Amino acid sequence: MKIDKSLVRELALFEKMSDESLDKILTQSLSRRVPPGEAVFEQGAAATHFFLLLHGRLKVTQVTADGQQIIVRVVHPGDLFGFARALQRSDYPGTAIAAVDSVALSWPTQMWPDFIDHHPRLAVSAMQTIGQRLEEAHTRIREMSTEEVERRVAHAVLRLAKQAGRAEANGIRIDFPITRQDIAEMTGTTLHTVSRILSAWEGRGIVEGGRQKLLVRDLEALSVVAETQKQ
Amino acid sequence: MKIDKSLVRELALFEKMSDESLDKILTQSLSRRVPPGEAVFEQGAAATHFFLLLHGRLKVTQVTADGQQIIVRVVHPGDLFGFARALQRSDYPGTAIAAVDSVALSWPTQMWPDFIDHHPRLAVSAMQTIGQRLEEAHTRIREMSTEEVERRVAHAVLRLAKQAGRAEANGIRIDFPITRQDIAEMTGTTLHTVSRILSAWEGRGIVEGGRQKLLVRDLEALSVVAETQKQ
DNA sequence: CCGCCGATTTGCGGAATCGCAAAGAGAGGA
DNA sequence: TCCTCTCTTTGCGATTCCGCAAATCGGCGG
Known part of the structure; x- marks a missing residue:
C-alpha cells in the first residue's frame, strides 16, 4: 500500500x-x-x-x-x-x-x-x-498513591488536553469521544465519582461536558486543582 | 577494580x-x-x-x-x-x-x-x-485501580517473597530489612493500615512479623487473599 | 417525528481507609 | 545493663469514596 x-x-x-x-x-x-x-x-x-x-x-x-x-x-x-x-x-x-x-x-x-x-x-x-x-x-x-480522586482526574484531563487537545473558541476540546466511564478507568475510580467531579467543575466554569464530549475552558484553574492538596 | x-x-x-x-x-x-x-x-x-x-x-x-x-x-x-x-x-x-x-x-x-x-x-x-x-x-x-488495600498488600508481599525470599524452616523470609512504612509506600496506603493487615494475617498464621522483618508462613493462604475479591 | 438505548446526573446510606493519638517493644549504643 | 530512638500496634472518630437506585438526557435508527 x-x-x-x-x-x-x-x-x-x-x-x-x-x-x-x-x-x-x-x-x-x-x-x-x-x-x-x-x-x-x-x-x-x-x-x-x-x-x-x-x-x-x-x-x-x-x-x-x-x-x-x-x-x-x-x-x-x-x-x-x-x-x-x-x-x-x-x-x-x-x-x-x-x-x-x-x-x-x-x-x-x-x-x-x-x-x-x-x-x-x-x-x-x-x-x-x-x-x-x-x-x-x-x-x-x-x-494513585498520594492524591485524592479529584486531583487524579484533574491530572488525567490535563494530559488529555495536552495530548489530544484541539483549540476551540471557548477552550480546548478533547479531540475524540470519551465517556465518564473512560476517565474513571484511567484514574482508578467510578464513573459516578467522575460525573460528580465534572459537574462541580462545570459549575465553576472550568470545563464543559456533554455526551462523550469534554471541553476544558479554564486550563489555569484546572492546573490549580491538580496541584492543590486538600486542606 | x-x-x-x-x-x-x-x-x-x-x-x-x-x-x-x-x-x-x-x-x-x-x-x-x-x-x-x-x-x-x-x-x-x-x-x-x-x-x-x-x-x-x-x-x-x-x-x-x-x-x-x-x-x-x-x-x-x-x-x-x-x-x-x-x-x-x-x-x-x-x-x-x-x-x-x-x-x-x-x-x-x-x-x-x-x-x-x-x-x-x-x-x-x-x-x-x-x-x-x-x-x-x-x-x-x-x-491500585481495581483492588482493595488488603489484596494489594498481599500481592506486594508475594512479589517480595518471590524476588527476595529465602527459604527458612518455617516459611519464606523476606531477605532484607523492610518496614511497615515501606510496604505502605509500595502499595499506596498508610503504615497503620499495613500494620493492621499484617496483624490480622499473623492471627491467621499466614505471616510472622517483627521489627523490619517479615516471614511468609503460608504462601498458599496468602495467594488466596491476593486473588479473592471482597464479598 | 417518535421511541429506544446508552450516557449522564444526582441522592443517599454504608463501608473502607485515613489521621491522630498514645502506648508497647525491640535493637543498638553509652 | 539501662536508655533512647525508631518501629510497631491498636483504638477511635472523621472522611472520602463506593455502590445501588432512580431519574434525566441526547442521539440514532426506523
Whole structure:
C-alpha cells in the first residue's frame, strides 16, 4: 500500500534514519484502516505484529480476572504500540480499540530484531520511547498513591488536553469521544465519582461536558486543582 | 577494580555477548560499595552514571512536591538501575538507597549509545528489561485501580517473597530489612493500615512479623487473599 | 417525528481507609 | 545493663469514596 512518507519522517523514532532505510522499512509494512469500536488486537491473542498509529486514536485496555476493565493508555498518532511485549511475551497484554476512524501501519513481530541489528539508532530511539512510557506509568502510580480522586482526574484531563487537545473558541476540546466511564478507568475510580467531579467543575466554569464530549475552558484553574492538596 | 566476572556472565542482559566484549565492558566499569542507608544517587541529581547491582538490595524512592514518599521499586542483584532516564533526561527521577550492604558497578552515562552501537543484542536485552519493568508498572496500576488495600498488600508481599525470599524452616523470609512504612509506600496506603493487615494475617498464621522483618508462613493462604475479591 | 438505548446526573446510606493519638517493644549504643 | 530512638500496634472518630437506585438526557435508527 502507498504510504505518506512525510508523516513517518517527522517521527522522532525515525529521525536519524536515511531515506533509503526508511523506504525499505515502509515497503515491508502493511497499512490497515480501523473503524471506531473495532480492535486492532485483543488481549491474550498471539502477538504477530507491532504497529505504528498514523491517524486516529486508540484506547488500550486491560481486563482483570474478575472482569474489571482499566484503560492502560491512549495511543496518539505517531505512537508505536503493541510491541513492548512482542519482545518478551508471545501475546498482547491488552486490547487496542479505535475510538475514532484510525489508520495504523504494521510489521511482523519477528522483524523487530532485524530492525535493531540494522538500525542501532532506532534501538536507542525505541528505548527512549519505552523509557518515557515507563516514566508516565510511574507518574500514574505516584498519583494513585498520594492524591485524592479529584486531583487524579484533574491530572488525567490535563494530559488529555495536552495530548489530544484541539483549540476551540471557548477552550480546548478533547479531540475524540470519551465517556465518564473512560476517565474513571484511567484514574482508578467510578464513573459516578467522575460525573460528580465534572459537574462541580462545570459549575465553576472550568470545563464543559456533554455526551462523550469534554471541553476544558479554564486550563489555569484546572492546573490549580491538580496541584492543590486538600486542606 | 577486580570484578567477579562469573556473576555478570549469568545475567540475561549479557547472555549473548562474547567474552572479549564483556571483558572490555567490565574494565570500563567502576565498582562501588554502598553501606545501608546510603544513597547511590539522589532524585534530581545529574545522571552521570548508570548502574548494575551485584550484591545487596536497594529501594528506589520518589518524593512528591508536597513531601510524600513512594517506593518505585526494589532493585535486586543483577538488575540494571539508574539508566531508564539517562536516555531521555539529564537527572535521576528517584533516589536509590541501600537497604543492606550493597555493591554496584557503574558506567558513565555517555557510554550508553556506544554500548548499543557495538552490541546490538545488548539493545534488545535492555529493551526487554525495560519492557518487563513497564509491564510490572502496569500491573501495579491495575492493582491500585481495581483492588482493595488488603489484596494489594498481599500481592506486594508475594512479589517480595518471590524476588527476595529465602527459604527458612518455617516459611519464606523476606531477605532484607523492610518496614511497615515501606510496604505502605509500595502499595499506596498508610503504615497503620499495613500494620493492621499484617496483624490480622499473623492471627491467621499466614505471616510472622517483627521489627523490619517479615516471614511468609503460608504462601498458599496468602495467594488466596491476593486473588479473592471482597464479598 | 417518535421511541429506544446508552450516557449522564444526582441522592443517599454504608463501608473502607485515613489521621491522630498514645502506648508497647525491640535493637543498638553509652 | 539501662536508655533512647525508631518501629510497631491498636483504638477511635472523621472522611472520602463506593455502590445501588432512580431519574434525566441526547442521539440514532426506523
